[in-house]
Amino acid sequence: MPHVVTQACCADASCVYACPVNCIHPTPDEPDFLTSEMLYIDPATCVDCGACVSACPVGAIVPGHRIEPQDERYLEINAAHYEDVDVAQSPVRFPVDARLRLPLAPISKPKPIEIPGGGDIRVAIVGSGPSAMYAADELLRHPNVYVTMYERLDKPFGLARYGVAPDHLSTRKVMALFDEIARNNRLDILVRSEVGRDIALDDLRRDFHGVIYAGGAKTDRRLDIPGIELENVASATEFVGWYNGHPDFADRAFDLSHRKVVVIGNGNVALDVARILTSDPEDLASTSISPVALAALRNSKVEEVLVVARRGAADAAFTLPELVGLADRGANVTVDPELLAPELLASAGTSDDPTISAKLEILAELSQRPTQSGPVIRFGFLRSPQEITANADGSAAGVTFGINRLDPLRGGVEPVGETETVEAGLVLTSIGYKGVEVPGLPFDGARGVIPNAGGRVVDGDTPITGVYVTGWIKRGPSGFIGTNKSDSAETVAQLRADLEAGLLSVPTPVASPRRRLGRALAR
Template sequence: MRHIAIVGSGPAGYYTAEAALKQWGDDVRVDVYDSLPVPFGLIRSGVAPDHQSIKAVSRRYEATALTGNVRFLGNVTIGRDVTIPELEALYDAVVLATGAPHDRKLGLPGEELRNVFGSAAFVGWYNGHPGFARLDPHLAHHTAVVIGNGNVALDVARILAKSQDEFAGSDIVAHALDALQEARIERIVILGRRGPHQIAMTPKELGELGHLSRACPIVEAADLPDESEDAALDPGQRKSVAHLRAFAARPPEDCAAKAIRVEFDFFASPVAITGAERVDAVQVERTKLVDGRAVGTGETYEIPAGLVIACIGYQTSPIPDVPFDEKAGRFANAEGRIRPGLYCVGWSRRGPTGTIGTNRPDGFSIIEKVAEDIGAGTGKRGGEGFDEIAQARDLKVVRYRDWKRIEEAEIANARAGSPREKFVLVQEMIAAAQG
């Protein structure tokens, strides 16, 4: 029997568990650990609450979780409740699938001011992540600045701009919905260091921005390259740039009746955030492209703003006793191998790149390496040994059946039109898990 521990119950974790089942069938036991009492990681707390079709992938993970030789062990923090060396002593292989839950720093003066957030924190706030439920952003200023030109920046801008009716069917948490409906934001500026041809925004997300009831996306035609240059782009990029061209071609009267302007500010690099205790402006330098790189021109200007959200990427959390690459913001590894018996997968292996589906081949690839390394298994005790540790340390471990009780309570608590009302405090989750 092979015994595999997977740390992290998000897409990378459950795809890896699925791969282990396909590799060994009944000859494997897989324990999936998570620091939260609830599974699915990024699907629950990272995917935009109005993108329920994307969240539906969790049904696939549930099919894996409900097999007899896979266990979910929630509310267990690896490195605190149980150590990596302890897991290595119990399991033939330990696979870290912890994702990249922390924001990359901007590295700018003033980024520690109040009301300056990273996207992990801000998205976690409106998605009900227990670590960010008490964030309490101040939304009374007329201008918000969103830094970044990827889909997360679009998600943040769209959530800030939506009307209450447009949240129907979403699982945005009540505290965020209430705060957003009281917001006074009239202008959202999306800053990008480079130009329209360099965006990492996909057509679907850009298209959504053009159909909001009270917001109008604005692109300066002068920022767009000659249309003939679009031919060099891949099909997805061409569709995205086509959306930007359509935004630029809108007559001004289309936006006159809209309460919120969503402005794309290309060739714009933030250089400082200013304010006394809370942010009141962003200092920006105009850029130009030189061999594909954004280079400052020395021309600067100021955007008065009371809210700043940086959507510039994420990094993995270090774990005691695991080598960490500080520069790359992920575990130090060679194609997923950290040391004999210890592996990493997904964002904790390669950094925050790719889509949710990218983690599936990654999970299967790492299990192939594990199979090559451990052969028929090493005779370790696996989950039985962890159960003894949990009992001795009085750990309040949440199993998958307990998570289903939490889920049932969230569904029962849902407001009209919403699939669920998430618990945002761990103690509330534990109470619901206990029935």
């Protein structure tokens, strides 16, 4: 029985390099790796050796014969990724010719970094989230490299700690991998150390051979509609930070005394928020959820959360694993049939994209599933938010949506000229993240990124010597935790090439950052 990748997949790709028969795709060297929602094991070539199980940092891979009932859907999801034709009308289909496999993903062994004059190499990394940790891991493979990481918060690991939902226990296991990286005695993580406040970027450029900025995308994309400033209107990011105990949101409070909540946007963060709002608080008590948030959820009056998006179901922003987890792990979730275009229901299972097809099949199933007692999550599609209406006291009363329809000629959607208003005592917007400008570096305000060429920061066409970027501030808010692994490897490769070419200045001898700011442990 082949092994199976399940919902917890973080696309780290460690399993790809552990596999002796190249049955896990996409690999980091394949063009769809950065956009793939998860990795997939080919059942036709898997030899059931178990090497991938040991390599996976989040425990996402299990033998097919040991798969839990709530994960059985992944048997077909993995197989469908490789499907060419039906074989004996089996519900699980396999490629006709296993010889059509892509070549084995290359396993690169880092070579020593040799710089003119020799000696140790010192690199500064700004931030300590997944992209920063993967960059440090890549650098520390070279025995003459020392890394100092600057983190403004009191704990490291960024969104891996403060962005992953507390009930996603498997995904949060990736922090154990980061803990292992942090134990390297050539890595200093300096918490409560903010670049621009405690140390200047120019000082880092003077004191280190190179500086990698991995500050992520720190703000939300703003929804610019009337009523956005009303009381009880906030971003989903604020809500996530609140229930995860993020220091920036320690003083935040959310009014959960209302019957209905509207979440605008339907990415993974939106689904996380809806699930937490409707979960049994006692099921969350054993997780890392903030005690303040847990107490508020225990007193919550929320009965319904509507997750609504402008486009149709085929363009839903949430990933297939996130939807499977919601549908098959006990959540009380449904789709109002009138909010799921009939033509999409009819097309479920027929899309050329197996991921979209699987999403539509599950949504069609949910639209027919009877709701259980207790708080419910409802999906809505083809609705554009136009205004947040107010109560007499200035708080949110509801959301007025413009109704859309699919535009078969031009693609996308078009308004039908009608509106509807949905009651909501709390409105959370979840339409994406955006990077913020870094003083002293060029910035692309439209994309919310620092302009770069493969990770090397550029001002126009001119590279800025010794400054690099990785993660969301490099590519924009896309991909998953593991996507940062290949992204950071690309950036480190640029830094290594510049070092070996002698393009980077030798740091000014100064007191060790460890002595100036104090060493911080990862935990």
